[in-house]
Amino acid sequence: MKELKKLAYRLRQDVVDMIVNGKGGHIGGDMSVMDILVTLYFKEMNITKENFNTKDHDHFIMSKGHSVEALYAVLAEKGFFSRETVLKEFSQFGSKFIGHPNNKLPGIEMNSGALGHGLPVAVGMAIAERMNKSSNRVYVVMGDGELAEGSVWEGAMAGANYRLDNLCAVLDRNRLQISGSTEDVMALDDLHRKWESFGWHVIDVSDGNDIEKLAAAFEEARMVKGKPTVLIANTVKGKGSPVMENKASWHHHVPNEEEYRQIMSDLKARAQED
Amino acid sequence: MANIANKQMICEVLMEAAKKDKDIVVLCSDSRGSASATPFANAFPEQFVEVGIAEQDLVGIAAGMARVGKRTFPMSPACFIAARSYEQCKVDVAYSHTNVKLVGISGGVSYGALGMSHHSAQDIACMASIPGMRVYLPSDCNQTRKLMEVLVKDNEPAYIRVGRNAVDPVYSEDNVPFEMDKATWVCKGEDVAIVACGEMVLYAKQAAEILKQKGISATVLDMYCVKPFDKAAVIEAARHAKAVISVEEHSPFGGLGSMVAQTVAENCPKKCVTMSLPDEPVITGNSKEVFAYYKLTGEGIAAKAEELLNG
Numbered sequence: 017m018k019e020l021k022k023l024a025y026r027l028r029q030d031v032v033d034m035i036v037n038g039k040g041g042h043i044g045g046d047m048s049v050m051d052i053l054v055t056l057y058f059k060e061m062n063i064t065k066e067n068f069n070t071k072d073h074d075h076f077i078m079s080k081g082h083s084v085e086a087l088y089a090v091l092a093e094k095g096f097f098s099r100e101t102v103l104k105e106f107s108q109f110g111s112k113f114i115g116h117p118n119n120k121l122p123g124i125e126m127n128s129g130a131l132g133h134g135l136p137v138a139v140g141m142a143i144a145e146r147m148n149k150s151s152n153r154v155y156v157v158m159g160d161g162e163l164a165e166g167s168v169w170e171g172a173m174a175g176a177n178y179r180l181d182n183l184c185a186v187l188d189r190n191r192l193q194i195s196g197s198t199e200d201v202m203a204l205d206d207l208h209r210k211w212e213s214f215g216w217h218v219i220d221v222s223d224g225n226d227i228e229k230l231a232a233a234f235e236e237a238r239m240v241k242g243k244p245t246v247l248i249a250n251t252v253k254g255k256g257s258p259v260m261e262n263k264a265s266w267h268h269h270v271p272n273e274e275e276y277r278q279i280m281s282d283l284k285a286r287a288q289e290d
Numbered sequence: 291m292a293n294i295a296n297k298q299m300i301c302e303v304l305m306e307a308a309k310k311d312k313d314i315v316v317l318c319s320d321s322r323g324s325a326s327a328t329p330f331a332n333a334f335p336e337q338f339v340e341v342g343i344a345e346q347d348l349v350g351i352a353a354g355m356a357r358v359g360k361r362t363f364p365m366s367p368a369c370f371i372a373a374r375s376y377e378q379c380k381v382d383v384a385y386s387h388t389n390v391k392l393v394g395i396s397g398g399v400s401y402g403a404l405g406m407s408h409h410s411a412q413d414i415a416c417m418a419s420i421p422g423m424r425v426y427l428p429s430d431c432n433q434t435r436k437l438m439e440v441l442v443k444d445n446e447p448a449y450i451r452v453g454r455n456a457v458d459p460v461y462s463e464d465n466v467p468f469e470m471d472k473a474t475w476v477c478k479g480e481d482v483a484i485v486a487c488g489e490m491v492l493y494a495k496q497a498a499e500i501l502k503q504k505g506i507s508a509t510v511l512d513m514y515c516v517k518p519f520d521k522a523a524v525i526e527a528a529r530h531a532k533a534v535i536s537v538e539e540h541s542p543f544g545g546l547g548s549m550v551a552q553t554v555a556e557n558c559p560k561k562c563v564t565m566s567l568p569d570e571p572v573i574t575g576n577s578k579e580v581f582a583y584y585k586l587t588g589e590g591i592a593a594k595a596e597e598l599l600n601g
Contacts, residue, residue: 071359119386125357127386130377136347137382140354140362143339147315148358167378170347177342 025287027089038107046086048190048251055230079134080159081116096123132165142183161193176215183244190253224249257282296452299431303438325365349375353382368394368410398539400454402576415544424448425517429491436468473523479507483531496588
């Protein structure tokens with residue numbers, strides 16, 4: 017787990033380089049979601065470069081598609097494409113590495129970015145995998161601001177209606193969206209009760225940037241039968257450096273030179289902490 | 291065989307295909323009755339998914355299932371599937387390139403007196419403008435069968451719009467000229483070219499018969515494949531005519547008429563007229579009354595042709 021924590025901080029540095037080089041990106045959400053992605057790809061999910069083009073693998077939907085830089089860093093680490101290529105080409109003219117997931121790239125199953133799409137698509141995958149009598153599981157990561165989209169709740173109803181215990185959703189609950197606090201823009205709480213009332217098994221992850229706690233929650237989700245599970249992962253937007261932590265203005269801020277130096281220094285230091 | 295509604299023919303072909311192909315899945319949004327999909331749901335409960343009144347969910351779920359190897363056919367009123375779930379059609383189906391065949395039932399003004407909320411006069415414009423989305427408006431049940439027999443086997447996204455009621459056939463059951471993505475020549479003439487799609491093809495054919503009695507020869511082109519648009523056929527039809535008329539059960543903007551006019555203007559400029567529904571909520575009535583009011587009939591099209599040729 018300690019190695020995964022270090023990895024998450026190393027991949028955050030890749031994200032910062034990607035965004036600075038590409039002159040754009042959604043840095044705050046990339047930082048909050050990184051530990052969720054690292055836990056999923058390096059601990060929980062059965063997805064590899066080798067099995068991706070077979071029928072035998074789990075499925076992943078990045079519904080909060082604007083955090084694609086974090087996903088690119090993880091997929092590069094998994095060997096789907098080279099780290100150097102994505103760092104160099106992200107957001108450049110004519111690049112395949114655009115600012116939202118695109119399934120023309122290896123490792124990405126569905127295009128996303130229009131919010132509120134991921135859960136219904138994941139529900140469809142889970143229904144199909146059950147029809148196929150497969151043990152493949154389906155994971156979807158949503159942002160918290162995204163929950164204002166009505167289609168999320170259509171998917172939530174369907175997931176419970178079809179008793180999809182092969183489906184696990186994760187909410188990156190960083191409590192900030194582009195205009196400010198989620199509770200000021202469109203109040204979401206009490207999310208636990210909302211999802212529970214929709215018929216889901218709900219796991220509150222007190223620290224959604226703690227890989228051990230996330231891994232334990234995914235383990236619990238695997239044991240749940242007859243209903244889908246949602247992890248409410250309480251994360252910190254901009255996690256990794258006080259320069260950007262819990263600041264709504266860092267939703268898609270591009271660091272200047274001074275900020276860049278400080279953030280990289282903070283990320284390296286955090287990777288060494290116990 | 292008795293004449294049946296195009297949507298019923300779609301379900302017949304799907305039932306035949308589902309017997310052999312367990313990956314065929316029909317999805318409905320509380321629309322199985324209006325889609326004529328109840329027999330499918332009863333015969334293949336394992337290959338049928340009900341999502342409730344939630345069209346965005348309908349298309350998203352269909353796309354997710356398709357990504358995992360299913361051939362999905364979400365069936366919902368055209369007004370809802372093409373508009374309410376437009377972004378899912380764009381992103382989850384066309385952009386993600388999932389094998390989803392979107393079936394818009396009770397298209398155009400099929401719902402008659404139910405009003406504009408239930409009419410789909412915008413679906414050609416919105417669907418055809420999505421890269422990678424094919425758009426089909428078959429003219430009768432015999433052509434619908436031919437089209438569906440191809441669509442149940444191929445792997446590309448598509449939107450199919452059909453009407454609610456059985457319509458008189460354009461083609462006889464044992465003689466349906468059909469080539470995928472090529473317009474069908476219903477008849478060939480020298481004076482005027484009529485390009486139509488969906489239920490309007492029958493009226494275009496009737497117009498040609500009326501005109502023939504008056505010594506005017508008309509080409510009728512059945513543009514069931516609105517996209518990919520068979521430009522070559524339109525150019526050929528226009529080249530041999532003095533004027534071109536397009537006829538569609540759609541808004542005057544962004545539909546068949548826009549495509550025909552664009553193609554003719556670019557390739558062989560001729561007088562072009564678009565016959566369509568108006569740019570306003572249509573008059574209250576059943577679809578035949580609505581068509582008659584806006585002159586979308588054999589007589590109406592023939593009169594427009596005469597006016598053009600004499601004008």
